[in-house]
Amino acid sequence: MKTVVIGAGIAGLVTAIRLRDAGQDVTLVTKGIGGLQLGQGTVDVFGYSPDRVDNPIAEVEKVSSSDPAHPYAPIGADAVRAGVDYLASLLGGLLEGSVEKNYLLPTAVGALRPTSYIQPSMTNGVCEAGKKLLIAGPRQLKDFYPQLIAGNLARTDLPDGGRVEARPGSFSIPARGTEADSSALRYAQALDQPEYRRQFAAQIKPLVKEGETVGLPAMLGLNNHDAWRDLQDLIGAPIFEIPLPPPGIPGMRINQVLVDMAKEKRVKVILGSPVTAGTVENGRIVSVTAASAGHDMVIPADHVVLATGGFESGALELDSYGLMSETIFNLPLVGTDIPEPTHGDYWGDPQPMFRVGVKVDSDMRVLDASGDPVYANLHATGGILAGAIRWTEKNGEGIALGSAMAAADAILGGSK
Ligand SMILES: Cc1cc2nc3c(=O)[nH]c(=O)nc-3n(C[C@H](O)[C@H](O)[C@H](O)COP(=O)(O)OP(=O)(O)OC[C@H]3O[C@@H](n4cnc5c(N)ncnc54)[C@H](O)[C@@H]3O)c2cc1C
Structure with missing residues (x-):
């Protein structure tokens, strides 16, 4: 047929x-x-x-x-x-996920969005009362606003009560060369490479305080679906991806x-x-x-x-x-x-x-x-x-x- x-x-x-x-x-x-x-x-x-x-x-x-x-x-x-x-x-x-429950994940503006199945690189972003978040992105990426996201997350009441603690951070690393305005796609392609991941992690690691989970722009690898895990090991703290305006790397x-x-x-x-x-x-x-x-x-x-x-x-x-x-x-x-x-x-x-x-x-x-x-x-x-x-x-x-x-x-x- x-x-x-x-x-x-x-x-x-x-x-x-x-x-x-x-x-x-x-x-x-x-x-x-x-x-x-x-x-x-x-x-x-x-x-x-x-x-x-x-x-x-x-x-x-x-x-x-x-x-x-x-x-x-x-x-x-x-x-x-x-x-x-x-x-x-x-x-x-x-x-990963279940049709029987919705995760609540941070959006590009720091609101919470319900969804059923998510990518493993997003699971550490599930918000629970008292969780300490550092929201950080490279200054060369124009479509990611750590201050806005952290500010909105910190003032959002969670459905089961309580709030997360969230603070913004930024670091400097172009996706390639001396580019001043790098796209998420360029970063994702760069983060597919182990050497670039080491350089990227080295910028983030000093910003992280004890007990914090790090929210990063959703561009942690395109073809290498485990790039984020390696980055997490290099940073030494739990990390997660926060969506960017379309087109989106996870999609x-x-x-x-x-x-x-x-x-x-x-x-x-x-x-x-x-x-x-x-x-x-x-x-x-x-x-x-x-x-x-x-x-x-x-x-x-x-x-x-x-x-x-x-x-x-x-x-x-x-x-x-x-x-x-x-x-x-x-x-x-x-x-x-x-x-x-x-x-x-x-x-x-x-x-x-x-x-x-x-x-x-x-x-x-x-x-x-x-x-x-x-x-x-x-x-x-x-x-x-x-x-x-x-x-x-x-x-x-x-x-x-x-x-x-x-x-x-x-x-x-x-x-x-
Ligand atoms: C900006 C935006 C944000 C969204 N946000 C959400 C959200 O947060 N949550 C949610 O649940 N849904 C959301 N949606 C809706 C969701 O994306 C769609 O419901 C879903 O993608 C529909 O998938 P689809 O395969 O039916 O159609 P599409 O993904 O639209 O694909 C249609 C396909 O048909 C092709 N096509 C069209 N006409 C022809 C033709 N004449 N000949 C040949 N090919 C043709 C197109 O090129 C395309 O490949 C959003 C949609 C948009 C546009």
């Missing part, structure tokens, strides 16, 4: 690898990289609903039975559990592992090629057309998985008349019956249009207004599903992984 997966975000990559692992012939075609590198390199299953969630999978169960419009309703908690477990198994030791690590793995497992990966249309015969999509240099490419398909994301990735569009559309198959959208797609209060409530998307059944097949599959072999996963504001609810990865699992299982189980 041939499956074409459209989109290379977390939803597309995981669906493609899962199908390939089960012996399917899989083509992954994408116009660009997905949102993994914009995220924190963690897995959010459910962070806010609307209050902060302690047990994400319990919240998935609750919402899936009480809110039929939410994407977790057709996905269900079992698929979310299976999807997160599957990703963790693909990534080896790069992710790049996951993206790189999944893309390399897809290629290694012989998923046919076609990059830089937007899919523009599909050919339909007898209610099934029999091929998709992708634009590539100089000519269109027609890719035959027994099944198609639409993993193209939402408005942020161009899967959905809002035109100047306020009309919203899905950009490849012109699929029916739900959630469009809103007075205004956007409002001007950018710091207020979430924008209404971000709930717009496609509705699916439990096989992740896209449904029309009467509840029937639009095409018998078209499945949708991830950010294109209607009903959630993923970055506010902090459940984008949970939705992507659960729907990837449900779609792959439906295809492998011979969905009609």
Whole structure:
């Protein structure tokens, strides 16, 4: 069986690898990289609903039975559990956690963010009352503000009572040469090298006081996933990574592992090629057309998985008349019956249009207004599903992984 997966975000990559692992012939075609590198390199299953969630999978169960419009309703908690477990198994030791609890981790501005699965380089950052933190970064890195982070952390009441003690620190080391304005990517590449780690650690070690844990910018190695452990040994104190504004190194690590793995497992990966249309015969999509240099490419398909994301990735569009559309198959959208797609209060409530998307059944097949599959072999996963504001609810990865699992299982189980 041939499956074409459209989109290379977390939803597309995981669906493609899962199908390939089960012996399917899989083509992954994408116009660009997905949102993994914009995220924190963690897995959010459910962070806010609307209050902060302690047990994400319990919240998935609750919402899936009480809110039929939410994407977790057709996905269900079992698929979310299976999807997160599957990703963790693909990534080896790069992710750890549980769908039953949320960690509270410091953000780039020193707020606390709930998330379920984190990278081992972040675990020492879990905040507990009385913990002593030194937040430090190189002066040459412009996007990291130790003073702001430490100040905000020190004045935040923890959910179980108490506060952390946090103080800022800085040191001087360019990522290369005499560079005055080094990027996180340059530092991460430099920190992959043992000699540079020694120089970096030598700058930090004298700043650390007895009993302190050191928060550093999230750039402690790109390809070497154990670089942070070596740095920790060299510094002689527990350390952890604090996210930077996007693009983020921890997200790049996951993206790189999944893309390399897809290629290694012989998923046919076609990059830089937007899919523009599909050919339909007898209610099934029999091929998709992708634009590539100089000519269109027609890719035959027994099944198609639409993993193209939402408005942020161009899967959905809002035109100047306020009309919203899905950009490849012109699929029916739900959630469009809103007075205004956007409002001007950018710091207020979430924008209404971000709930717009496609509705699916439990096989992740896209449904029309009467509840029937639009095409018998078209499945949708991830950010294109209607009903959630993923970055506010902090459940984008949970939705992507659960729907990837449900779609792959439906295809492998011979969905009609
Ligand atoms: C700035 C930002 C911050 C976020 N923060 C959070 C957060 O804190 N917590 C959270 O849970 N979620 C967050 N999200 C949402 C989360 O990133 C997404 O829910 C998740 O990445 C969706 O993954 P996806 O695979 O469905 O789509 P994406 O990662 O968006 O990938 C879509 C893929 O489809 C491709 N594509 C699109 N159109 C076509 C086409 N026509 N042809 C071929 N390929 C196409 C794109 O190139 C891309 O590869 C955030 C999103 C953004 C943008």
